[in-house]
Amino acid sequence: MSLESIIKVAVDNWPMFVRGAGMTLLISIVGTIIGLVIGLLVGIVRTIPIPDKGGKRVLLNIANKLLSVYIEFFRGTPMIVQSMVIYYGTAQAFGVQLNRIGAAIFIVSINTGAYMSEIVRGGIISIDKGQFEAAQAVGMTHVQTMMNVILPQVIRNILPATGNEFVINIKDTSVLNVISVTELFFQTKSIAGATFSFFEPYFIASIIYLIMTYTITRILRAAEKRFEGPANYIMAGNQMQVERL
Amino acid sequence: MEKVIEVQHLSKSFGSHEVLKDIDFSVNKGEVVSIIGSSGSGKSTLLRCINLLEKPTNGKIIYNGENILDDKHDIYAYRTKLGMVFQQFNLFDNHDVINNCTVGQIKVLKRSKEEAEEVALRYLKNVGMENYIHAKPRQLSGGQKQRVAIARALSMEPDVMLFDEPTSALDPEMVGEVLRVMKDLAETGLTMLIVTHEMGFAREVSDRVVFMDQGVIAEQGHPEEIFNNPRQERTREFLKRILKDV
Numbered sequence: 001m002s003l004e005s006i007i008k009v010a011v012d013n014w015p016m017f018v019r020g021a022g023m024t025l026l027i028s029i030v031g032t033i034i035g036l037v038i039g040l041l042v043g044i045v046r047t048i049p050i051p052d053k054g055g056k057r058v059l060l061n062i063a064n065k066l067l068s069v070y071i072e073f074f075r076g077t078p079m080i081v082q083s084m085v086i087y088y089g090t091a092q093a094f095g096v097q098l099n100r101i102g103a104a105i106f107i108v109s110i111n112t113g114a115y116m117s118e119i120v121r122g123g124i125i126s127i128d129k130g131q132f133e134a135a136q137a138v139g140m141t142h143v144q145t146m147m148n149v150i151l152p153q154v155i156r157n158i159l160p161a162t163g164n165e166f167v168i169n170i171k172d173t174s175v176l177n178v179i180s181v182t183e184l185f186f187q188t189k190s191i192a193g194a195t196f197s198f199f200e201p202y203f204i205a206s207i208i209y210l211i212m213t214y215t216i217t218r219i220l221r222a223a224e225k226r227f228e229g230p231a232n233y234i235m236a237g238n239q240m241q242v243e244r245l
Numbered sequence: 246m247e248k249v250i251e252v253q254h255l256s257k258s259f260g261s262h263e264v265l266k267d268i269d270f271s272v273n274k275g276e277v278v279s280i281i282g283s284s285g286s287g288k289s290t291l292l293r294c295i296n297l298l299e300k301p302t303n304g305k306i307i308y309n310g311e312n313i314l315d316d317k318h319d320i321y322a323y324r325t326k327l328g329m330v331f332q333q334f335n336l337f338d339n340h341d342v343i344n345n346c347t348v349g350q351i352k353v354l355k356r357s358k359e360e361a362e363e364v365a366l367r368y369l370k371n372v373g374m375e376n377y378i379h380a381k382p383r384q385l386s387g388g389q390k391q392r393v394a395i396a397r398a399l400s401m402e403p404d405v406m407l408f409d410e411p412t413s414a415l416d417p418e419m420v421g422e423v424l425r426v427m428k429d430l431a432e433t434g435l436t437m438l439i440v441t442h443e444m445g446f447a448r449e450v451s452d453r454v455v456f457m458d459q460g461v462i463a464e465q466g467h468p469e470e471i472f473n474n475p476r477q478e479r480t481r482e483f484l485k486r487i488l489k490d491v
Contacts, residue, residue, distance in 0.1 A: 130335035133298050134394075138349030138401055139325035148348050152339040233377065233384035 009200035013191045020187030021208050027104050027176070027183060028169035034105070035112025035169075036162055042067055042113070043120035043154070044146045067117070074114035080175040083107050087179040104181040108173060112165055119161045123154035156227045163220035167213045184208060246273040248307075249405050249436050250295060255304035257287075257294055264290045266460040268304070272405060277437045279447035279468075282457035283483060288440045291457070292409050295438070296327045325353055328398030332410040334390040336382040342369065342393050343378040346400040354401065361400070368396040372426045388419030392426055399430075406430070408439040444487060448472050456480045 010017070046064060051057050074082065087103045090096045098106075127150055135145035174185035188205040192198050251271040257264050264287045272278055280288040293299040295306060297313075297320055305312045313323050336345050346365035350356045356364070369375045372392040382390055391411055398406060408427065412420045424446050431437055431450045441447055447454055448468045455465040456477075464477045475481045 128333075128335075130331060130333050131337065134329070134331065134335035134337065136298065137296060137324060137327070137329035137331075138397070139321045139323075139353040140349065141321055144352050148352055149337050149339065156339070233380035 005197070006200045006203060009191070009195065009197065010204050013195075013201070016187045016191055017184070017204060017208060020182060020184035020205075021212065023101075023181065023187075024170060024173050024183040024185075025212065027101070027108055027173045027181070028166060030105050031108030031112055031173075032162070032166045032169050034109035035116045035165065038109065038113030039116025039118075039120040040151055040154075042071075042117040043124055043151070044143065046117075046121065047124055047146070048142055070110075071114045071117050074111050075118070078175075079107065079111050079172060080178055082111065083176055083179050100179060100181055103179065104173070104176045104183075107176070108169055112169060115165060116162070119158050119165075120154060123158040124150060126157060127153055159220060159224050159227065163217060166216055166220070170212050170216065171209060246276075248272070249274050251307040252291075252295065253305040253307065255291070255294060255306070256302050257290055257299060258302045264460055265294065265301075268460075268462060270455070270462060272436060272438055275434045275436055276452045277431045277435075277450055278439070278453045278455060279451040280438070280440045280455045280457060281442070281444065281447055281483075282463075283486075286457040287460040288457045289409055292407050292438065292440050296324055296329055296407060298329075321353070325349075325401050326404045328401055328403035328406040330391070330394050330398055330406065330408045330411050332413050334382075334387070334394045334414070336390055336394055336397070338382050341379050341381050342374060342385075345382070345393060346397045349397070349401055364402070365396065365400045368399040369393070371399070371429070372396045373422075386419060387415045388422045391415065391419075391423045395423075395426055395430075405436045405438060408437065408441070410440050410442065412441070412443060442487070444472070444484075456483065458483070 046067060048060060050060050083103075086107055087098055087100075090098060131149055131153070132145060135149045140148065173181075173183050176183055177186040177189060180186065184205055188201045191201040195201070248271045252268055255268040255270070256266055268291060270291070280291065282288045290299060294301045297306075301314065304314070306314055308323060308326070311318065313320065337348065340348055343362060343365055346369060347358065347361040350361035350364060351358060354361075366375060366378070369378060372395050374389060374392050374396060377385065377389065377393075382393075385393065395406075395411075411427070412423050415423065420443070424443065427437075427439070428446075428450055439447070439451070451468050453465060454468045454471040456463050456471060456475075458479050464471065464475060464480045471480065472484065475484060
């Protein structure tokens with residue numbers, strides 16, 4: 001259990017670590033992005049003003065109920081159990097053999113989507129009512145209002161929470177080892193099994209996880225800063241000022 | 246005279262509280278109408294009912310000979326014909342000045358980006374904000390925001406401009422710049438409906454002043470008539486109260 005032994009395990013097994021880390025990143029990036037899109041779509045649907053009467057009212061109420069069920073189910077059950085149900089469960093119940101990576105991305109996406117829906121809802125609530133009214137006043141429909149005015153502001157506001165979800169996903173993809181997805185934890189387990197050493201592989205894995213989550217956090221912080229922009233506007237009064245900008 | 250918008254038997258209740266009671270009201274083409282009255286008299290609600298930001302409980306709103314409260318009427322197309330200026334400006338916070346004025350034109354009126362920018366720039370020049378086209382709303386002062394908001398509404402080239410207490414949220418030294426812009430607009434022959442607490446402005450610029458009290462139109466007429474010679478006791482009371490403070 002020395003520094004040399006850690007380096008030796010890392011050098012001997014680096015292709016497996018790299019592949020595992022790559023898979024972890026792939027699943028969590030794609031899962032987070034799809035999850036965000038799901039969250040935004042759910043946000044659009046759930047904020048459609050419900051008319052007083054008519055078929056549209058019934059449809060909207062049904063849609064809202066279904067979305068609540070979706071959110072409650074995926075927030076209220078562990079991802080490790082969902083993975084078993086979706087991957088092995090569908091295989092046994094319906095005889096469908098899902099693509100492993102596809103299933104992994106699907107599980108992470110809908111899971112993240114459930115959380116993001118609530119985050120987006122909070123983001124939409126926090127936008128000033130005047131923004132909706134001003135968009136309506138120029139004749140925008142609900143979807144136009146959402147796409148052009150509200151959601152761009154929501155995305156900026158929920159960026160920190162989205163980054164949080166991303167970091168959680170990087171760590172939580174490790175539960176996907178139960179369906180044998182070759183992500184970082186699964187690879188580490190294989191290395192540990194082959195070398196009969198446990199401290200070194202898992203220590204290396206923890207460092208890799210830390211590097212990934214820390215890097216993501218820094219990148220997102222920089223993105224937030226960019227969104228923010230300068231507080232003052234320098235009037236483009238003459239050419240020289242424009243050039244200085 | 247040609248009526249642009251006519252409101253018939255309009256009423257609006259929030260729960261059991263009746264804010265507007267059976268209002269009959271119209272605006273003629275090219276006319277500048279100011280609505281005055283104390284807080285809670287229903288003047289802002291009337292304006293917000295006209296562009297359907299509030300759904301009237303009862304009554305009709307006639308535009309181009311059609312009742313726009315009919316279920317089948319396209320309220321989105323109707324709203325583009327009304328330019329709205331809010332007390333709190335409500336510029337789109339995610340867009341810079343020029344995009345605030347073009348996004349509606351491009352997405353709703355389906356104009357090309359070039360055409361929309363040309364139109365926007367013309368109106369931004371009118372309000373004296375052409376040097377700030379790439380500023381974000383939070384980089385502007387209240388008066389500047391309101392002038393951009395006016396340019397945004399004008400860019401849709403509406404039939405009527407609605408102003409909902411456009412200077413009430415401004416610092417005193419910025420009220421003048423916004424009122425000047427509005428005065429210029431009034432002189433171009435634009436149809437304007439203004440809810441305001443600026444009595445001097447209402448008197449100087451309006452063709453007609455409407456005094457509202459407790460959800461009804463108590464009195465309306467030529468500004469000189471309303472301000473110098475009000476017929477109703479409650480109009481006199483209101484004017485005495487508000488003019489004493491100035």
